[in-house]
Amino acid sequence: MKKRIGIVGCGNIARIHAQVLTQMDNVHLSALADCELEKAAELNALFADNTASVYPSLEDMLQNEPLDAVHICTPHFLHVPMAVQALQKNISVFMEKPPAISRAQFADLQTAAAQSKGRIGICFQNRYNLTTLKVDELLKNGCLGNILGARAFVSWCRDEAYYTKSGWRGKLATEGGGALINQSIHTLDLLVHWLGHCDLVNSSLSNHHLKEVTEVEDSLDVYMKFGNKTACFYATTAYVTDAPVLIDIECQNGHIRLEKDTVSCTYANGGHEEYFLRQEAKKGGRTYWGNGHEACIHDFYRCLFSGEKYQNDLESVRETFDLVMKIYKK
Numbered sequence: 313m314k315k316r317i318g319i320v321g322c323g324n325i326a327r328i329h330a331q332v333l334t335q336m337d338n339v340h341l342s343a344l345a346d347c348e349l350e351k352a353a354e355l356n357a358l359f360a361d362n363t364a365s366v367y368p369s370l371e372d373m374l375q376n377e378p379l380d381a382v383h384i385c386t387p388h389f390l391h392v393p394m395a396v397q398a399l400q401k402n403i404s405v406f407m408e409k410p411p412a413i414s415r416a417q418f419a420d421l422q423t424a425a426a427q428s429k430g431r432i433g434i435c436f437q438n439r440y441n442l443t444t445l446k447v448d449e450l451l452k453n454g455c456l457g458n459i460l461g462a463r464a465f466v467s468w469c470r471d472e473a474y475y476t477k478s479g480w481r482g483k484l485a486t487e488g489g490g491a492l493i494n495q496s497i498h499t500l501d502l503l504v505h506w507l508g509h510c511d512l513v514n515s516s517l518s519n520h521h522l523k524e525v526t527e528v529e530d531s532l533d534v535y536m537k538f539g540n541k542t543a544c545f546y547a548t549t550a551y552v553t554d555a556p557v558l559i560d561i562e563c564q565n566g567h568i569r570l571e572k573d574t575v576s577c578t579y580a581n582g583g584h585e586e587y588f589l590r591q592e593a594k595k596g597g598r599t600y601w602g603n604g605h606e607a608c609i610h611d612f613y614r615c616l617f618s619g620e621k622y623q624n625d626l627e628s629v630r631e632t633f634d635l636v637m638k639i640y641k642k
């Protein structure tokens with residue numbers, strides 16, 4: 313039987329979710345909720361041939377629709393309270409990043425998840441990028457030896473209009489932070505994925521270019537130790553364009569570079585391999601976000617149907633979330 317799905321928050325990113333869901337055979341996009349009802353109606357017309365019911369709030373949607381899962385695509389501060397509402401009704405939740413904006417919220421989510429029959433998936437879609445999978449494979453095959461360290465750069469552009477046109481971005485209470493918790497969290501998550509547990513963090517956060525407009529950081533530099541591995545991380549949204557993310561992983565016998573669609577591997581013995589791994593962006597998707605939404609959502613439902621553990625579950629993001637809090641000195 314098809315799973316009945318609802319989306320709450322019908323803005324930018326909801327389009328990708330709606331597009332993926334309406335192309336799947338085993339789910340039905342049944343309901344859309346947004347406090348600006350016309351946004352729900354627009355999404356309905358664009359992707360669901362107006363077959364979904366539209367609601368002005370999550371509460372109305374949950375009261376009127378027997379849903380199996382809800383996709384949460386609202387501003388950051390609402391992720392946890394909305395996920396808790398759904399989980400308390402034993403409805404599964406697929407939630408956009410970040411998983412929470414405070415340690416207290418994350419604890420609430422853990423409690424709600426432990427008491428619910430519903431399951432949680434977090435949209436860290438870059439874990440599904442072909443480039444990520446290639447790096448996983450290169451590290452696993454053992455030729456490079458142990459990881460010594462890594463560096464990562466995220467240089468994107470978020471201008472004044474990005475903040476002034478939005479009711480929630482740029483404010484600590486609703487976004488919870490800036491360049492880290494919103495834009496570069498995916499790259500930090502990949503570092504955690506490859507390096508493991510971080511036990512030492514030194515960070516500096518600044519707001520260089522929009523001091524008068526936002527309360528959140530536009531730039532950060534972080535020095536981290538993951539056991540005996542060292543990582544340097546720099547992220548900014550004060551650049552002039554959305555440049556491809558760059559990640560270098562230095563190993564005993566060579567290094568890996570991930571940049572845009574390419575993973576290259578240079579061995580200490582002079583060998584060099586390059587893999588071009590292109591993944592088409594979905595309509596409206598932006599390549600610099602990573603293009604893994606489709607794979608990430610498909611895998612969530614594969615696990616929901618089969619009962620298998622989903623790789624992007626709440627436990628799998630705990631370490632990254634903890635590191636975000638440590639970088640913010642919270």
Ligand SMILES: NC(=O)c1ccc[n+]([C@@H]2O[C@H](COP(=O)([O-])OP(=O)(O)OC[C@H]3O[C@@H](n4cnc5c(N)ncnc54)[C@H](O)[C@@H]3O)[C@@H](O)[C@H]2O)c1
Nearest residue numbers: 321322323324325346347348351385386387388408409601
């Ligand atoms: N995974 C990624 O790479 C990625 C990319 C972009 C955005 N996102 C995440 O998606 C989320 C939404 O971002 P966006 O760019 O789509 O924002 P947006 O502002 O375009 O959309 C948010 C929507 O939520 C609605 N909303 C706000 N409060 C609501 C409420 N109480 N009830 C119902 N609806 C409400 C708004 O009206 C709006 O339509 C954020 O958490 C963001 O970080 C993730």
